[in-house]
């Protein structure tokens with residue numbers, strides 16, 4: 404497979420009269436800071452370049468969080484020493500964001516080379532300055548020192564995508580973008596300022612698959628990781644309410660996709676039987692809300708969710724499972740989708756599942 408690598412070459416020629424300078428970015432940066440500190444998503448987004456729809460969607464979600472979590476301090480510093488005007492007229496400059504979410508919270512800081520583009524006489528923030536590795540249907544964005552990781556992902560992802568498209572009967576047309584962040588704190592910052600949970604990957608509708616460099620190994624581990632994240636892409640393609648499904652359904656199906664690529668689609672995660680023996684299962688309600696109670700049971704969200712998905716596939720077949728996911732992605736509640744597709748109430752399915760695990764006392 405052929406890979407094309409696009410990196411921006413820095414211009415070292417002497418600046419010409421009329422070239423943009425660091426001072427031209429000041430109004431943009433000032434407005435971004437002001438919008439963040441006043442919980443103003445629309446104001447912030449008016450200084451974000453809309454050219455790349457995935458980046459813009461990520462920034463929309465980033466800005467939307469300001470309405471719920473507004474930092475008490477936030478600043479952006481640009482390092483003029485690394486300022487460069489690129490061949491396409493854009494500006495690249497090392498940027499540092501520093502912020503604090505609450506008086507008693509620690510101060511956080513992330514630095515990366517940022518890009519700004521001029522549109523209608525205004526300079527707009529265009530995100531990180533990435534190196535882009537392209538393969539058919541796939542574009543991987545990496546930091547310059549991670550080019551080889553980009554090439555590996557670009558070689559593995561098309562196969563993962565083909566296998567899971569075939570399995571689910573759902574074909575996604577778009578070029579699948581993957582961003583690889585050099586650090587966990589940079590990935591967290593890219594999600595939104597208030598995000599602090601450790602994570603290996605992230606994916607939301609319309610966003611790129613986001614991974615953190617240190618979590619990526621090669622071979623089977625990479626295939627499994629990409630399959631998990633691409634599993635989310637499939638679910639999101641099923642309907643506009645997909646993110647409102649119970650969290651365990653989303654992660655359970657993603658884990659199932661990962662197991663398919665590992666060659667073990669029928670394997671139940673063994674830890675769940677041990678939890679069942681010790682009376683350590685959770686109710687499905689406890690595993691449903693990503694922003695609430697389920698955050699306290701993350702291990703169960705993934706493993707117990709995966710266990711139930713395998714159970715449903717064994718009981719009803721994969722085609723029915725996809726139909727059940729589709730019903731929920733289009734707004735059906737769990738019980739309604741289960742009655743419509745499996746012909747059973749959710750309570751009855753849960754009971755059958757517990758029985759399969761030998762549970763005598765419900766969690």
Ligand SMILES: [Zn+2]
Pocket residue numbers: 631632635653654657
């Ligand atoms: Zn996931």
